[in-house]
Amino acid sequence: MNITRRTALTALGGTIVAASLGGTLGMAAAAEPQVGIVVKIGGIPWFNAMEEGIKAGAETNKVDAWMVGPTQADAAQQVRAIEDLIARKVAVIGIVPNDSAALEPVLGRARAAGIKVIAHEGPDQKEMDWDFELTTTEAYGQAHMDLLAKEMGEEGEYIVYVGTLTVPLHNAWADAAIAYQKEKYPKMTMLGDRFGVAESLDESIKTTQDQLRANPNLKGILTFGSQGPIGAARVLDDRGKAKTIALVGGFSPGQGQRYVKSGVIRGGYIWNPMTAGVVFTQLAALLAAGKEPTDNMELEGVGPVRVYPDKKLIQAQKLESLDKENVGRLAEMGL
Numbered sequence: 001m002n003i004t005r006r007t008a009l010t011a012l013g014g015t016i017v018a019a020s021l022g023g024t025l026g027m028a029a030a031a032e033p034q035v036g037i038v039v040k041i042g043g044i045p046w047f048n049a050m051e052e053g054i055k056a057g058a059e060t061n062k063v064d065a066w067m068v069g070p071t072q073a074d075a076a077q078q079v080r081a082i083e084d085l086i087a088r089k090v091a092v093i094g095i096v097p098n099d100s101a102a103l104e105p106v107l108g109r110a111r112a113a114g115i116k117v118i119a120h121e122g123p124d125q126k127e128m129d130w131d132f133e134l135t136t137t138e139a140y141g142q143a144h145m146d147l148l149a150k151e152m153g154e155e156g157e158y159i160v161y162v163g164t165l166t167v168p169l170h171n172a173w174a175d176a177a178i179a180y181q182k183e184k185y186p187k188m189t190m191l192g193d194r195f196g197v198a199e200s201l202d203e204s205i206k207t208t209q210d211q212l213r214a215n216p217n218l219k220g221i222l223t224f225g226s227q228g229p230i231g232a233a234r235v236l237d238d239r240g241k242a243k244t245i246a247l248v249g250g251f252s253p254g255q256g257q258r259y260v261k262s263g264v265i266r267g268g269y270i271w272n273p274m275t276a277g278v279v280f281t282q283l284a285a286l287l288a289a290g291k292e293p294t295d296n297m298e299l300e301g302v303g304p305v306r307v308y309p310d311k312k313l314i315q316a317q318k319l320e321s322l323d324k325e326n327v328g329r330l331a332e333m334g335l
Helices: 005-010 025-031 045-061 075-088 100-112 137-152 168-184 201-214 228-238 253-261 273-288 327-332
Strands: 016-018 034-038 064-070 092-095 116-120 130-133 156-162 188-190 218-223 246-249 306-308 313-315
Touching: 034 075, 034 273, 045 064, 045 273, 064 075, 064 273, 075 092, 075 100, 092 100, 092 273, 100 116, 116 273, 130 273, 137 156, 137 168, 137 218, 137 246, 156 168, 156 201, 168 188, 201 218, 201 228, 218 228, 228 246, 228 253, 253 327
Parallel strands: 034 064, 034 092, 092 116, 116 130, 130 313, 156 188, 156 218, 218 246
Antiparallel strands: 016 064, 306 313
16 A cells, blocks of 8 residues: 555644655655655745745755644654654655754654754754754844834834744844844833744734733834734734834745735845755755765855854855835745
């Protein structure tokens, strides 16, 4: 009997969504290296776009690659997905971590079994072979803070959303942005602690509603996590607060372009998640062939990159501005 990836994942108890099907495990394994890429959460536009990149890159780079997305942004679900990939003896595991510390033991078991591990949005992830990033932590955090400060007139109170309080890169971006604000924009003040809601539309909506009630002088919302700007925008739009509260953050262009064009979302920056999906497959093919990244190598859709073996880091700079002039073009690409 042929066993599809969906069948295999359903056996985990229905908590994991397989996002790329086709072919049987046995047939693919004989022909091409198998690559399972575990993302933060399945079914949202950002990772849907990454899946399209994985599909395209798998064909180009001659690997049998697919995406696995938990139904919630939950490290425990990522652990179970990785355990399943270890059991299948895949050649490479890709990971976009929800909680780096929680994943360390299971990724250690993967590497002990001879599986290569590639991280993305996980520069501090232990037990990985390489991490690739399409921007630096400092540049991404500071670019968003500069935009927020401009839209707030460089003064007033703001709040910060991140994916969860354990997502490593979101919190690193927030750290960079907040430190930069304290240094460059001393008349701005962050209220309270950051909120770990920005991978959930419902939680972003609820938190924005709560914060508007609690903080009548709020002037800004800075959000890292693709659902944060969308949820906050709905609330600001419904309550007529778009002109008085500056909303800044990264999101999927197709999901948020109408809010940018209407001025509810003032802007933000992203890299192309489709590009990240392709890069996953390119690096997987390289590692599966027993090769290593080299400085100034070309990544598909990115160009030459810096490679830091001591940090296990492949560093690129490929940001797109989510402004009124650019967001429509990105949405037309399917992002």
